[in-house]
Amino acid sequence: MAAQRTIVQIVAESIRNNTTPFIWLICSRLEPHLIATFKSPQISAMTHQEELMVSRAIDNEITKYLTDELAKIGMEHDIPVPWPCERDMGTLVNLSGGLFIYANTVVRFIGDHNSLGPEDQLRAVVALATSVAKASSEHPLSELDFFYLLIMQRVPAKILQTVQWILLATNVPAVEIDVKRNRQLLGLSPSQLQTACRTLHSVMKVEADDIVFYHASFMDFMQDPQRSRQFCIWKDCGLALRTELTQRLQAVCNDPDIEPYCALHVCY
Incomplete structure (x- = not known):
């Protein structure tokens, strides 16, 4: 900031x-x-502000982007053409709702090599249309919220808490935690951290020394209990997670064998 x-x-x-x-x-x-x-x-006095509203006027551009990117995925997996079918493509464009970030995330989700394959991933996304149609939310990113929920629901139960800890550790106020220290904090090996983060391939990536989110809306979602529901890492929903993370953080900060890197300051 x-x-x-x-x-x-x-x-x-x-x-x-x-x-x-x-x-x-x-x-x-x-x-x-x-x-x-x-x-x-x-x-x-020297600036002019213009608020850009989300518009369906870019649907043609989103359609072209999805068509080109999904064609590459289809060829890579030897999926018979035409794929996706015209109806499914129309559903994807409608779900995107004029948001390129939605289309970007869809492409990464469908092309995830740690899934059962693009066709299964596509069916899961297309099925969201039913839930979105029944929803009454007025939140401008409600379609994206359903997609983020789908992504979190696909995280295996046995590593869900670890994934939530990783997300929480990247968002602790006043604490700068890089990938190495994130591992130390959570007691993970490099391969364990990579495996856990791969489940969120659609929304984030692990670089040399940092965890990078493709769009800030994902962490906004994860911190809002009304949006992320049982997966929320903040407020009352994430209290148990934060309590244990605080204990781990304190232990790491007090470990003489680990270079000090933080001043403990976790807000509730």
């Missing part, structure tokens, strides 16, 4: 001092810390 505010302030200063010959376009979600930064008197 601090780094994002600093970047905006540096850009604003360059505009005031005419040190760069650019017109700057900054795209972001409506994050409170960025809203406050842009509303500050020093910056608001």
Whole structure:
């Protein structure tokens, strides 16, 4: 957050001092810390804000993207064409609801090599259309929520708690935890961490020293009990998870054989 505010302030200063010959376009979600930064008197006078609404006008682009990417998956798995059929493709586009992030996640989910195969994955996504049609939620990402629920439901029960711990460890306030320290915190070997994270291949990836989420909406979902339900890692739903994680974090911080890396500060 601090780094994002600093970047905006540096850009604003360059505009005031005419040190760069650019017109700057900054795209972001409506994050409170960025809203406050842009509303500050020093910056608001030189900026113009435009809110981009989700639009079904890009359905043709989403259709082309899904067609091209799923064709590659079909060829890789030697699935007879045409696949997906026209009806299923239409369902995927409707479920996407004008959100490219939904289409991106669908492609990664269907192409997951740790599944029973693309055809099974496709059937699972298409089946969401029934649940979405019956839902009465007014949340703008309700279709995406159903998809995220499907992803979490496919995490094997025996490693679900480990997956929730990993997600929670990436979101502990005031604690910077890289992949190595995440493993130390949770008592996982490199292969165990990779195996657990592979179950969430559609929404995140493990890089050399960090866990990276493809879109911030997934962790928003995981922290909202009304959206993620029994999978929530925050508020009352995740209290037991956080209590044990706090104990593990304290043990790691106090271990003389492990380089200190954090100041314990877990908010409830």
